[in-house]
Amino acid sequence: MTGLADNIAAVRERMARAVAGAGRSPESVRLVAVAKRHPASAVREAHALGLRAFGENYAQELVAKAAEIGPLPSIEWHMIGHLQTNKARHVAPVIAMVHTLDSAHVAAELGKRAAKLGRTIGALIEVNVAADSAKSGCVPDELPAIIDAVRATQSLALRGLMTMPPYSDDAEASRPFFARLRELQARHGGPSVLPELSMGMSHDLEAAIAEGATIVRIGTAIFGERGVR
Numbered sequence: 001m002t003g004l005a006d007n008i009a010a011v012r013e014r015m016a017r018a019v020a021g022a023g024r025s026p027e028s029v030r031l032v033a034v035a036k037r038h039p040a041s042a043v044r045e046a047h048a049l050g051l052r053a054f055g056e057n058y059a060q061e062l063v064a065k066a067a068e069i070g071p072l073p074s075i076e077w078h079m080i081g082h083l084q085t086n087k088a089r090h091v092a093p094v095i096a097m098v099h100t101l102d103s104a105h106v107a108a109e110l111g112k113r114a115a116k117l118g119r120t121i122g123a124l125i126e127v128n129v130a131a132d133s134a135k136s137g138c139v140p141d142e143l144p145a146i147i148d149a150v151r152a153t154q155s156l157a158l159r160g161l162m163t164m165p166p167y168s169d170d171a172e173a174s175r176p177f178f179a180r181l182r183e184l185q186a187r188h189g190g191p192s193v194l195p196e197l198s199m200g201m202s203h204d205l206e207a208a209i210a211e212g213a214t215i216v217r218i219g220t221a222i223f224g225e226r227g228v229r
């Protein structure tokens with residue numbers, strides 16, 4: 001197994017090549033390291049190697065790991081898994097950004113909790129572009145109502161859209177879904193309203209960056225295979 005430093009360097013290299021290939025600036029894509037089912041020690045090590053943004057899928061795991069790690073310079077926690085309404089109060093004190101708002105209801109609940117804490121949380125709306133019933137995320141037709149709900153919530157800062165295509169071994173199979181998210185961004189106000197597109201994982205980050213990703217969420221390529229939960 002290669003070390004964490006080598007893995008991070010390899011991911012950064014892949015990102016740099018993809019960004020250059022797309023004629024974009026290197027600062028236009030951020031890396032969120034997905035730490036689910038990896039221990040707090042791995043996050044600490046990755047932070048020491050320069051990573052700052054860490055993603056978790058499960059509210060409980062996020063909160064527990066963030067507490068175990070404590071404050072580290074500029075560390076940011078991102079909720080990238082489906083957020084249930086009854087978990088909003090747990091993550092509200094901790095997260096810098098939620099990638100997975102998919103209803104006006106959960107947006108209002110998270111917003112209310114953040115407001116009580118005097119915090120502002122960056123908000124991405126998850127879109128189920130494949131209309132895959134097994135996946136979370138709103139359908140494209142629901143976007144206007146959720147965008148309005150987030151914009152009406154002072155403690156949520158609307159930042160953009162997120163999607164997770166159906167898994168395929170062929171990274172190019174993700175590309176039409178990434179392109180679709182970019183079309184939805186254009187249709188609902190463009191980058192001035194929705195500057196961020198969170199899309200691309202370990203196996204398809206190149207396709208995502210080619211289609212305009214501004215945030216890639218990378219787990220396996222950084223931390224290795226995950227244990228069973």
Ligand SMILES: *Cc1c(COP(=O)(O)O)cnc(C)c1O
Nearest residue numbers: 034057080201202217218219220
């Ligand atoms: C697990 C996960 C990732 C990271 O996946 P890898 O293939 O390990 O890079 C990204 N986004 C979401 C929503 C995830 O659940």
